[in-house]
Amino acid sequence: MSFTQKSSNKNFGGELRKYSFKSKTLGDLETNINVFLPSEAVSGGKKVPVLYYLAGLTCTEDNGAQKGGFQQEAAKQGIALVFPDTSPRGAKIEGEDDSYDFGSGAGFYINATKAPWNKNYNMYDFITKELPEVLKSNNLPLDLTKASISGHSMGGHGALTLYLKNPSLYKSASAFAPICHPTKCPWGEKAFSNYLQGGVGEGKANDATELLLQAGGPDKRKLNILIDSGLADNFYNDKQLLPEDFAKAAMDQGYTDEHITIRLQDGYDHSYYFISTYAPEHVTYHAKFLKA
Numbered sequence: 109m110s111f112t113q114k115s116s117n118k119n120f121g122g123e124l125r126k127y128s129f130k131s132k133t134l135g136d137l138e139t140n141i142n143v144f145l146p147s148e149a150v151s152g153g154k155k156v157p158v159l160y161y162l163a164g165l166t167c168t169e170d171n172g173a174q175k176g177g178f179q180q181e182a183a184k185q186g187i188a189l190v191f192p193d194t195s196p197r198g199a200k201i202e203g204e205d206d207s208y209d210f211g212s213g214a215g216f217y218i219n220a221t222k223a224p225w226n227k228n229y230n231m232y233d234f235i236t237k238e239l240p241e242v243l244k245s246n247n248l249p250l251d252l253t254k255a256s257i258s259g260h261s262m263g264g265h266g267a268l269t270l271y272l273k274n275p276s277l278y279k280s281a282s283a284f285a286p287i288c289h290p291t292k293c294p295w296g297e298k299a300f301s302n303y304l305q306g307g308v309g310e311g312k313a314n315d316a317t318e319l320l321l322q323a324g325g326p327d328k329r330k331l332n333i334l335i336d337s338g339l340a341d342n343f344y345n346d347k348q349l350l351p352e353d354f355a356k357a358a359m360d361q362g363y364t365d366e367h368i369t370i371r372l373q374d375g376y377d378h379s380y381y382f383i384s385t386y387a388p389e390h391v392t393y394h395a396k397f398l399k400a
């Protein structure tokens with residue numbers, strides 16, 4: 109599938125480009141992505157490693173690119189950033205635009221198995237399969253064998269689950285205020301019971317805490333995970349995020365700080381002010397594995 113380039117802005121010596129293309133996985137709907145290329149990829153055509161950033165509820169491909177504060181460090185490290193949208197757009201399914209936490213802007217990075225959602229709401233396959241194929245076939249200067257993944261809130265759930273489910277696709281994962289145990293919180297229960305034929309039970313296959321409990325410990329699988337979550341985050345206080353459940357699963361599996369670092373940050377909320385505070389550190393963290 110070929111891209112249409114919609115815009116390009118010079119950014120920290122590199123370029124932030126917006127592309128659009130028709131996605132097969134999303135039922136032939138048009139989707140947008142932002143791609144940041146550091147200067148060596150723009151002018152020298154050098155193939156650079158890639159960090160995907162998955163945004164949260166109500167977001168598009170623009171939130172992370174405009175407010176996340178990732179580009180300066182990515183330019184310094186020579187890493188590209190890919191910011192996809194958070195759901196299909198315009199599927200014309202009844203109820204699709206009725207709430208902020210389901211349907212448009214809330215694809216949850218899973219493949220829906222329940223009609224009518226299963227025709228378009230296949231964000232898991234979109235991110236893990238179609239998106240890398242499209243980036244490759246359009247000859248972007250990216251080394252797609254060196255990829256890592258990050259995300260915020262619903263996108264943090266996406267980053268952790270995609271990483272845990274695909275050991276060969278990503279070198280490391282990081283998350284800002286991720287939904288860590290979606291089968292046990294209202295956001296996840298709503299999404300899984302409406303997108304999945306088997307409801308919340310089927311959702312366990314897309315739940316970071318449940319997946320971590322099956323990882324088998326550091327002898328079976330080495331993990332590279334960094335999580336930051338704010339203690340003044342209203343969604344943390346409303347028990348939507350449950351990083352404590354993920355931390356307990358990590359401990360039960362024998363993972364230490366060397367493999368999974370979870371930091372609870374005093375005074376920070378759920379916003380992009382929080383994300384942009386720690387975004388450079390997350391890029392530096394991924395660079396260690398992407399450039400190893």
Ligand SMILES: N[C@@H](CCC(=O)N[C@@H](CS)C(=O)NCC(=O)O)C(=O)O
Nearest residue numbers: 164165166167171208261262379380
């Ligand atoms: N609209 C929702 C909140 C949605 C929300 O906070 N979304 C987060 C991700 S979970 C976000 O990044 N929003 C967009 C932004 O801050 O730019 C509410 O009123 O409770």
